[in-house]
Amino acid sequence: MEKEIWKWILDTFPDDGIANIADNMMIKIKGFRQLNPQQANFKMVRNRIIKEALNQKNSKKLYYFFDSLIEDRPEIESLRGKSIEELLQVLEEEGLYPSILLGVLLSSEDEEDHGKAQQIYIKLKEEEKLDLLEKQVDEKLANEEEVDEQEILEQLQKGLKTALKEIERLEKKLKKLEQKNEELKTKEASSQTSLKNERKEWKTEKKAFQQEIHSLKAEIGTVRNDSKTASAEKEELNKKLTKQTETMKLKDEEINRLHARVVKLETDLENQNNQEKSGSDKIKVTMIGDPYSSRLQKYDKFELTILKGSEFQEEEGQTVLDHADQVWLLTYKIPRSVQKRVKSVVKNKQTKEFATFADLEDHMLKGMI
Numbered sequence: 001m002e003k004e005i006w007k008w009i010l011d012t013f014p015d016d017g018i019a020n021i022a023d024n025m026m027i028k029i030k031g032f033r034q035l036n037p038q039q040a041n042f043k044m045v046r047n048r049i050i051k052e053a054l055n056q057k058n059s060k061k062l063y064y065f066f067d068s069l070i071e072d073r074p075e076i077e078s079l080r081g082k083s084i085e086e087l088l089q090v091l092e093e094e095g096l097y098p099s100i101l102l103g104v105l106l107s108s109e110d111e112e113d114h115g116k117a118q119q120i121y122i123k124l125k126e127e128e129k130l131d132l133l134e135k136q137v138d139e140k141l142a143n144e145e146e147v148d149e150q151e152i153l154e155q156l157q158k159g160l161k162t163a164l165k166e167i168e169r170l171e172k173k174l175k176k177l178e179q180k181n182e183e184l185k186t187k188e189a190s191s192q193t194s195l196k197n198e199r200k201e202w203k204t205e206k207k208a209f210q211q212e213i214h215s216l217k218a219e220i221g222t223v224r225n226d227s228k229t230a231s232a233e234k235e236e237l238n239k240k241l242t243k244q245t246e247t248m249k250l251k252d253e254e255i256n257r258l259h260a261r262v263v264k265l266e267t268d269l270e271n272q273n274n275q276e277k278s279g280s281d282k283i284k285v286t287m288i289g290d291p292y293s294s295r296l297q298k299y300d301k302f303e304l305t306i307l308k309g310s311e312f313q314e315e316e317g318q319t320v321l322d323h324a325d326q327v328w329l330l331t332y333k334i335p336r337s338v339q340k341r342v343k344s345v346v347k348n349k350q351t352k353e354f355a356t357f358a359d360l361e362d363h364m365l366k367g368m369i
Contacts, residue, residue: 002114003054005102005121006062010050012099012134015042022049024068025061066107076100080108084116088123097137098130209251216244283367286320288312288342289330291357299364309334312342321346329353330360 010018015037021027022035029035029045029052036042053062070076079087079101087105090096098120105117124130223237282303290308297304305324311317321327327346329339331353343351354360 001118001121002106005106005117006054007050008121008130009099009103009106010053012097015046018046018049021053021062021065024065025053025058027052027058063107066103070104076104079104080110080113084119087116087120091133095137095140098124098133205251209248212251213248216241216248284323284325285328286312286324286326287328287330288338289333291330291333291360293357296361296364299367301367302364310338310341312345318345321349324349326350326352328360331355332357 010021013021019035019037019042022029027035027049029048032041032045035045035049052058079090082090087101091098091101102117102121105113105120108114121130124133219237220241223241282301284303285305287304287306290306305320307317307320312321327342327349329342329351331339332355334342339353352363354363
């Protein structure tokens with residue numbers, strides 16, 4: 001009877017399972033160097049493997065093979081020793097393969113388990129449930145695999161949708177940054193052109209003023225040489241010189257004004273370039289409670305100063321609070337009593353509270369955008 005049961009059990013195994021049995025029991029079939037279930041001729045050798053496995057000389061190997069299948073699986077090994085009623089209930093309610101149950105019982109060292117296996121086999125065979133239960137487990141597992149695959153597909157589709165939204169958001173942000181960059185380039189080019197024109201105009205005017213000064217000095221020399229014989233003309237020329245001197249003074253003032261304007265334009269341009277490179281000023285933040293994370297330093301929009309516990313009441317901590325633009329409370333890091341004291345001290349400051357590290361980092365990330 002046991003041999004009949006073992007044959008039915010092995011007949012239920014798929015081709016790769018039969019190949020695994022042959023490998024573990026070191027079964028050799030004459031004329032076949034390899035027993036590969038993927039080969040077309042494996043169907044020819046399958047029955048010969050089963051026949052060899054049921055041979056009396058291999059019975060212990062077969063027992064040991066099935067016994068090894070339940071190693072580290074206490075829920076399967078615990079079937080041994082149960083009553084027939086309990087075992088039938090397991091088959092009906094828990095969806096266990098009849099072939100697995102019978103194999104576990106027949107490979108047991110307890111002869112009573114062997115007797116139970118025979119009784120269950122006979123009962124299910126007479127009721128024509130043996131193959132039916134085996135097929136039902138296959139169908140159940142197939143349905144579960146189909147459900148799992150559908151869930152995985154839905155998760156992948158959801159992830160893809162999220163990724164596409166993020167890509168779209170980043171592309172829009174990149175487009176805005178590129179547009180701003182072009183605007184800054186245009187503005188810088190315009191400033192450079194204006195500065196260049198101002199410098200050129202200033203140099204031209206300065207050269208003209210210098211030439212005029214040189215001419216006036218030459219004219220003064222001529223007048224002085226003739227002063228002995230032309231006092232009246234000298235007086236007139238002195239008047240003219242005075243007037244020209246005043247004019248020269250005005251021109252010098254104009255030169256100085258233009259020079260100051262050029263210097264201012266150069267300074268404004270340099271400040272503008274520095275501002276464009278460095279971005280907006282940092283927000284000075286005093287954080288009460290230490291998050292113990294160096295990752296926060298990458299958010300360079302904020303200048304962070306961290307105070308632990310009651311350090312804010314010390315003189316140095318009070319100085320830090322006075323110079324802060326904002327005060328942040330990590331309510332998950334400091335007790336309520338400390339939170340109340342902080343709020344009473346910094347009522348005139350902009351205060352923010354964070355219940356988790358995730359809330360804190362999310363707020364800092366939004367501040368960078």
